[in-house]
Amino acid sequence: MSFLFNSSLYTILPLFLSLVFLLKWLSNPKTRRNSPPSPSKLPIIGNLHQLGLLPHRSLQTLAQKYGPLMLLHLGSKPALIVSSADAARGIMKTHDLNFSTRPKSSIPSRITYDKDIAFVPYGEYWRHARSIGVLHLLSNRRVQSFHGVREEETALMLEKIKQSCCSSPSSPLNLTEMLISMTNDVMCRVALGKKYSGGEGGRRVKKLFGELMEVLGVFNVGDYIPWLMWLNRVNGLNAKVDKVAKELEIFLESVLEEQVDRQKKENGGGGSDEHGKGHEYFLDILLGIQRENNTTATPLHRESIKAITLDMFAGGIETTYVSLEWEMTELLRHSKVMKKLQNEVRGIARGKEDITEDDVEKMQYLKAVIKESLGLHPPVPLLVPREAIQDVKVMGYDIAAGTQVFINAWAIARDPSLWEDAEEFRPERFLNTSIDYKGQDFQFTPFGAGRRSCPGIQFAMTLNKLALAKLVHKFNFVLPNGAKGQDMDLTEAPGITNCKKYPLLVVATPYSC
16 A cells, blocks of 8 residues: 555656646747747857848848748847848837837947937937937028028039049949048038048048948957957957047047137137038037026036037938939939939929029939839848837737847849839839828838937938939930940949949040930
């Protein structure tokens, strides 16, 4: 009897303990989490090896297998990859507040003092800085106040192209270089009050901002596998970031001191750029705000002024010239679209020497061409990452606090379930439709949406439309050496922005009205 009792006990006890463990396991919320589909991962690096040099393309391929919400593990960090309009709506609208912060990123932090708008976490400082950007620097009134700068600098670009045509009619022109120079000069005048494009000093400034965008586009393995942070000392990344940060600090300090001295001489009067036309530019405005609110709960410190100026300057140059470069590339690949656009622009501008921004607003096909290009080639194909502030459920999946979120705007704009002939360049799809890039249509968000959308959309696109209209108005373009549009190399360069790997070379011929 005793033997039977002990035997039963030894049989029942493990079953009882297993049942208790099972019930406890089932009652733990973490074990019941319904996570999004995820590809298998490797030890330590997780899914890092699957990103590739062009992550927007690699992630599109993975999403076709695992779905529009996909969970990756980038080293020690969980990352949610968003590849559909519905999923993007869930992140940037339904749960926008919960996904309004940014993950900590060491390279931007070292360059922007953690005081910019684009990369800082969500909170009181970010709200204050963004309100300054939206209300004081990038409002509709402020954007319109710089129309003279835009018109002058685009006209100067056209004159450079014309001079190149006259001196070497059949020689290739580096149009990419022209577009970079024009956007750089516009942003220098708007943000800093003067151009930095001439002489050795201009070359240094241009090189410096090129290096800035390069380091911002570097994938920093230390952010995802912290114990490998030491690699940045070996591969030279730390030294390069320190060099860029130091040179930017010196440059911005010198510009800031120059402006402070000028304001003192003018008794605090409004700024004027190097052409003598009185209007306030970004640094001048920020210094005025600093004087007015330096006793408030969130004063605007010197580091904030430099960081916000840097945000506006770097962001404005990169997104604008990249967009223009792809627009001209697609027009050269599609001669019928180019001809149709030129007919519209030249028809509206008939009898006028120069196109104005008022003329541009009448050009519906021009706007359609720009939208189509932004869809196929968004300037930032993977929108700047967000991070979940707390646990949340999206499309039925449980997303844990601290999960990084990457929205693949490039893949969404090429989704065949949303767009007919999704990979084809067809501007007509944007005629007679209300779909726009301002963040209300989640199948088309090249500048993001919600609280963390790009605040400089209007500024960038106003310059974009004017520059493109003027280019196709004044010149006919062909490829060098009789090359055909379909032969163009569309290879993309790695980095935070979607640049072409090789510059756009063209042969331009002045058009006689």
